[in-house]
Structures are given as C-alpha cells and as structure tokens.
Amino acid sequence: MTMTSRHRPLPALAAPVSPPVAQPTPLRPSATQPWHRDVIGLLTWASVLVVVALWVSDGQLQELGGWASGVNSIGRLAGLVSADLLLIQVLLMARLPLVERTYGQDELARRHRLVGFTSLNLMVVHILLITLGYASQDGKNPFAELWDLVVDYPGMLLAAAATVLLVMVAVTSIKRSRRKLRYESWHLLHLYAYLGVGLALPHQLWTGEDFLTHWFATVYWWSLWIAAAAAILVFRVGLPIYRTVRHDLRVASVVEEGPGIISVTMTGRHLHRLPVAAGQFLIWRFLSGPGRTRGHPYSLSAAPTGSSLRITVKDLGDDSGALRHIRPGSRVAIEGPFGRLHPGVRTRRKVTLLASGIGVTPLRGLLEALPQDPGDVTLVYRASSEQDVVFRREIELLSAATGARVVFVLGNRIADRSTWLPQYAAHLSDVEALVRLVPDIAEHDVYVCGAQGWVDSMKAAALDAGVPQRHIHEERFSW
Numbered sequence: 001m002t003m004t005s006r007h008r009p010l011p012a013l014a015a016p017v018s019p020p021v022a023q024p025t026p027l028r029p030s031a032t033q034p035w036h037r038d039v040i041g042l043l044t045w046a047s048v049l050v051v052v053a054l055w056v057s058d059g060q061l062q063e064l065g066g067w068a069s070g071v072n073s074i075g076r077l078a079g080l081v082s083a084d085l086l087l088i089q090v091l092l093m094a095r096l097p098l099v100e101r102t103y104g105q106d107e108l109a110r111r112h113r114l115v116g117f118t119s120l121n122l123m124v125v126h127i128l129l130i131t132l133g134y135a136s137q138d139g140k141n142p143f144a145e146l147w148d149l150v151v152d153y154p155g156m157l158l159a160a161a162a163t164v165l166l167v168m169v170a171v172t173s174i175k176r177s178r179r180k181l182r183y184e185s186w187h188l189l190h191l192y193a194y195l196g197v198g199l200a201l202p203h204q205l206w207t208g209e210d211f212l213t214h215w216f217a218t219v220y221w222w223s224l225w226i227a228a229a230a231a232i233l234v235f236r237v238g239l240p241i242y243r244t245v246r247h248d249l250r251v252a253s254v255v256e257e258g259p260g261i262i263s264v265t266m267t268g269r270h271l272h273r274l275p276v277a278a279g280q281f282l283i284w285r286f287l288s289g290p291g292r293t294r295g296h297p298y299s300l301s302a303a304p305t306g307s308s309l310r311i312t313v314k315d316l317g318d319d320s321g322a323l324r325h326i327r328p329g330s331r332v333a334i335e336g337p338f339g340r341l342h343p344g345v346r347t348r349r350k351v352t353l354l355a356s357g358i359g360v361t362p363l364r365g366l367l368e369a370l371p372q373d374p375g376d377v378t379l380v381y382r383a384s385s386e387q388d389v390v391f392r393r394e395i396e397l398l399s400a401a402t403g404a405r406v407v408f409v410l411g412n413r414i415a416d417r418s419t420w421l422p423q424y425a426a427h428l429s430d431v432e433a434l435v436r437l438v439p440d441i442a443e444h445d446v447y448v449c450g451a452q453g454w455v456d457s458m459k460a461a462a463l464d465a466g467v468p469q470r471h472i473h474e475e476r477f478s479w
C-alpha cells in the first residue's frame with residue numbers, strides 16, 4: 001500500500017512535555033568528510049610502519065642471519081606490531097567523536113574485530129617464536145623455556161595474565177560462543193580486555209628492549225599508551241558523566257505505542273547544547289530500580305527538540321520489558337550520542353528509508369527531520385502484520401505534512417528463502433521488488449535499519465539496484 005497525501009500541516013506528534021517556548025537551535029553533530037576516513041586509515045598504517053622502522057633501526061635485520069636470533073627477532077617484531085594494534089584497537093573503541101562519526105558503530109565493530117583478532121594472532125606468534133628462539137639459544141626444552149621466561153623475567157607473570165585475559169575476550173567474541181552469552185555477561189567479560197592491555201605494559205617496559213633503546217621509541221610508545229589511556233578516561237568515562245550531570249535528564253512521560261512497545265520522553269537542561277541529531281542513538285541507563293548499571297542502546301524515535309528526547313522501546317528482554325514501569329521524574333544517565341544514521345551524512349536530494357520492525361525508530365525521526373520537498377523521501381516500512389506497525393498515525397501525519405511517500409510492506413517472510421519479501425511477493429527477487437517500490441533508487445541515498453538479516457538483505461538489494469556503497473547508511477540493532 002502506498003500513501004502520498006499531503007494536505008494537512010504537521011501537528012505536534014508527541015504530547016507536549018512543557019509549554020511551547022522559543023528554543024535555541026539545537027546543536028548538530030559536525031559533519032565528517034570522506035578524507036577523515038583516509039586520514040584515520042593512514043595514521044593506522046603509519047603507526048605500524050613506525051614500529052617496523054624502529055625494529056629495523058634497532059639492527060634486527062642483521063639478527064635474521066642466525067636461526068635462533070632470527071626467530072627471536074621476528075618474534076619481537078610480531079610482539080611489537082601486536083602491541084601497536086592492541087593500542088589502536090583501544091583508540092578505535094574509545095568512542096572518539098571523530099572516529100565515531102566517520103565510521104559509525106557497525107563499521108567500527110567490524111574493524112575492531114579485524115584489528116583485535118590480528119593483534120591476538122600476532123601475540124600468539126610472538127609467544128611461540130620467542131619461546132622457540134630462546135629455547136634454541138639455551139639448548140632447552142621449549143616448555144621449560146616458557147616456564148623460565150614467565151617466572152624469571154620482570155613483568156612476565158603480568159604479561160601471562162594479560163594473555164589469558166585477552167584470549168578469553170577473543171574466544172567469547174567468536175560468533176558461536178557470543179550467541180550463548182547474554183549481552184551483559186559478554187560486555188562485562190569484554191571489559192577485562194582493558195585490564196589485559198594494562199597488564200601487558202610492564203612487560204613491554206621492563207623486558208622489551210625496543211621500548212627503551214632509542215629516545216624516539218620511548219617517546220612513541222609512551223605517547224601511544226598515554227593517548228589510549230586518556231581517550232578511555234575522557235570519552236568513555238569523563239564525557240558521559242559530564243553530559244549526564246549537565247543535562248540532568250528525567251523521564252517526563254511513558255506512552256504505550258502498541259503491544260509490548262512504549263515510548264519514553266525525557267526532558268533535561270541545556271539539551272540544545274547536546275550535539276545530537278534525529279536518527280542517532282544513545283546508551284541509556286535508567287537510574288531507578290534494578291538494572292540501573294546496565295546501559296542499553298536505543299535510537300531517538302523523534303527529532304530532538306532542544307528540550308526533550310524521545311525513545312521507543314520494544315519489550316525484548318528483562319530491561320526493555322521493565323522500562324514500562326519507569327516513573328516520571330526518574331533520572332537517566334546517557335552515553336553518546338552515537339551513530340551515522342543522521343541527516344548530516346546525506347549526499348543526495350532523494351532519500352529512501354528502509355525500516356523493519358522496531359528498526360523504524362531512527363527512520364521515523366529522519367522522516368521528520370530531513371529537509372525535503374514533496375516526493376524527495378520514500379519510507380519503506382516492513383512489518384509482519386498491521387498490529388506490528390509502530391507510529392502508523394505519526395507516519396501518516398508526517399507524510400501528509402511533508403509529501404514523503406510511505407510504503408508499508410506487510411506479511412510473514414517467505415520461509416524457504418533468505419529474503420526480506422513477504423510470501424505474496426515470492427515471484428520477485430529482492431532487487432526486483434525494491435526497484436518496483438522505488439524505481440529511481442540508484443539515485444537515492446539509502447538509510448537502512450533493523451535486525452541483522454534485514455539490513456544485510458536490503459543492503460544487498462540496494463547495491464544490486466545500483467546504489468553505490470557510499471550512499472548506503474546502515475544501523476543494525478544487534479551486537
């Protein structure tokens with residue numbers, strides 16, 4: 001079904017939480033440039049190059065002539081690159097605003113995995129080669145050598161503990177084991193990675209000659225360690241505390257949107273100074289009742305007004321279910337805003353929003369906030385049934401006011417095919433159906449949000465329909 005009416009002005013969509021007063025223009029997240037990505041990539045590769053150059057300047061190439069010294073030397077290089085990547089990994093996940101804005105959560109998580117597993121593999125190579133090299137030099141059994149290395153060398157017991165922690169974090173991050181864990185348990189285990197990184201420092205300082213042999217090496221490594229620690233303290237601890245205290249968010253209202261779905265509107269101080277845009281998400285901690293320490297990501301489901309923020313939550317588990325009982329006045333701690341699903345990443349006049357299930361929340365906000373002429377914006381909203389459609393009235397009002405096209409695609413998914421299509425469209429391929437709904441999609445910016453499977457199949461269909469990768473902006477509601 002398609003709706004294209006536009007005959008009424010846009011009324012207030014959510015119950016007003018305070019008398020309408022003139023608000024200062026809300027702060028928006030600053031836009032990123034395509035070259036930001038190149039600079040971040042370049043800095044990463046440059047750091048690896050610096051480490052290799054330091055290894056060469058330390059005369060390590062000459063060591064490659066002998067078997068034992070050569071094995072030791074390559075082992076040392078593997079350890080250095082591993083340490084470098086470990087710290088880059090910390091920087092990538094420190095929620096540095098520029099990095100966040102450039103990549104977005106989904107891509108950052110993918111890069112985090114790639115850099116993390118590469119660093120861990122190199123660490124294992126480092127341990128193996130150093131043990132074999134020293135064992136060969138000393139004429140010892142490698143197991144006895146490993147034992148001696150761990151107990152005799154300064155900082156090595158701590159390094160062994162760091163290795164155990166980092167391996168544990170890596171194992172629990174493998175998809176199969178991750179699926180067996182609750183998000184909270186996985187997240188808690190993951191935090192041990194910071195302890196692991198911290199425990200590795202004394203080993204590098206006390207036994208890693210490369211750390212201290214040249215003044216430039218000392219400056220380089222200390223700068224990297226200090227930058228990583230400072231980034232975590234400032235952006236993962238300091239900034240969230242500052243924003244929570246400064247904005248003093250309180251629950252203003254809780255409204256039932258449909259079966260198992262509620263909207264929570266929050267008001268606070270100086271919210272126009274929070275650099276947040278429609279489509280972004282924050283990590284929220286509701287500071288009353290059980291679960292106050294557990295943060296959950298929820299997207300804004302309406303454009304921020306400068307005096308209030310609204311989220312809409314589907315009951316999918318303990319904490320999302322408990323939210324319906326939250327009392328007005330409850331305090332809310334925030335981390336963020338995060339995410340690249342906002343108007344600032346738009347590059348073309350025409351825009352298609354692809355929403356599925358509760359993944360409609362940020363796209364509902366974008367439908368409201370995107371500057372548009374009639375017909376510029378199309379929302380394709382996929383749900384299993386009419387009952388599962390959230391915001392139907394709000395969306396219709398927005399469509400009427402802006403002239404945006406809205407297409408609801410309802411019905412259960414085709415069971416025997418990996419697809420986004422409902423049963424009645426089984427004769428079409430994913431891309432054929434998408435192009436029927438939005439014939440000129442190749443000329444659109446595409447925003448897609450929802451569960452992993454939905455985002456994957458819509459992204460594939462959009463690419464097949466000729467939308468270049470750089471015009472697709474995605475957010476997965478998964479971890």
Ligand SMILES: Cc1cc2nc3c(=O)[nH]c(=O)nc-3n(C[C@H](O)[C@H](O)[C@H](O)COP(=O)(O)OP(=O)(O)OC[C@H]3O[C@@H](n4cnc5c(N)ncnc54)[C@H](O)[C@@H]3O)c2cc1C
Nearest residue numbers: 183296297298299312313314316317318319320361477478
């Ligand atoms: C970027 C992003 C934006 C999101 N925006 C919204 C939104 O606007 N509205 C909404 O209803 N939901 C949203 N979600 C999903 C929401 O975060 C989870 O449903 C919620 O955290 C579940 O918490 P719980 O304790 O009730 O669930 P649990 O009982 O812990 O688990 C229930 C289900 O939710 C998943 N889940 C749990 N914690 C998280 C987490 N931190 N991140 C992702 N999935 C999780 C679990 O894998 C499980 O499938 C978003 C997720 C992400 C990643």
